[in-house]
Amino acid sequence: MGDIRRRGVVALGVTALVAPLTLVLGASPAQAASCTTSAGPYQKKVEKFLGRPVDGKQSAADCKAIQAFQNKHGIRPNIGYAGPVTWGVMDLMNKQRAVGKNPNKAGKCPTNKGRIACVNLTLQLSWIQDGKKLVYGPVAVRTGRNGYETRTGLKKVYWRNKNHVSTIYDVPMPYSQFFDGGQAFHSVGVSMWNPPGSHGCVNMTKTAAKKYWSLLKKGDDVYVYGRKPGT
Structure with missing residues (x-):
């Protein structure tokens, strides 16, 4: 993935889980x-x-x-x-x-970074907090399926493109905010509980993706932790 556009190409996962x-x-x-x-x-x-x-x-x-x-x-x-x-x-x-409005009850997402977007892979939830204050969320998300896992760790938003289109899969990725080698927050038109998951991006509803777009900026921290069920 050479240029910045190439680096930002992780398409949304397609429904491919066919149980026997x-x-x-x-x-x-x-x-x-x-x-x-x-x-x-x-x-x-x-x-x-x-x-x-x-x-x-x-x-x-x-x-x-x-x-x-x-x-x-x-x-x-x-x-x-x-x-x-x-x-x-x-x-x-x-x-x-069951999480309600206390998604960081266990304190796993850093509270010493100021504004930060948190992603709990285990519960498939994301939210934005500022210190210990919940700014937005939590909202259900759809992360990387088995073999295309959303990578864990502390990252930063490095590129934003409101009308991004994947150059590999030729699919729209509206409100894209990239934070790790092509993995990004962006909206999709499928259910957040649609198995098996994405190709690594953090899929969101349009409402949530628009809110994240308005609340985050380039350089803001993103913290991803846990493990998505089935990966």
């Missing part, structure tokens, strides 16, 4: 969008999360509710099966909600 459930359930690719009648290993937990009657038995209504959740977040296969990928997303959502 079709083989387990005996469904062909043509049937993948149909609802399964099989109860998954996380049936009760998924039912509880979705506010369904918790009986551990798959019903047509259960399947439709699970399938709607899968479609919303780009989870595949989307056959309404309460498997590990679907529950993994729900479990992460529960953990994110």
Whole structure:
């Protein structure tokens, strides 16, 4: 990656996680969008999360509710099966909600740097703080998938491009703020819980990316820590 534009080319991850459930359930690719009648290993937990009657038995209504959740977040296969990928997303959502407005409770993001953008890979959350004061967030983010992990450590915003387009993948990366060899904060048009993740960038909603753009500037610190589930 030679010039600055070349260095800033990490495209958003595409949905490529296809679990082998079709083989387990005996469904062909043509049937993948149909609802399964099989109860998954996380049936009760998924039912509880979705506010369904918790009986551990798959019903047509259960399947439709699970399938709607899968479609919303780009989870595949989307056959309404309460498997590990679907529950993994729900479990992460529960953990994110539990954080509330105290994302740095454990004190892992530095409080002696002034304004700093923090990224907790384990919980897939990011926020901006100034000392111990929370400035914005936390917001759900989508970081690097297995093999394309978002690198940990203390970094700095070194280049900003509001209308950046990846020169490798030819995809837009709006509100890009690069902080580590092509890895950047930027907005995407997919769910923040869309597996398996990005190609290393910290994906955000447009709302969050615009706010980060307004709050950060070149030279501001970024601290990335933890480990994304599944990497």
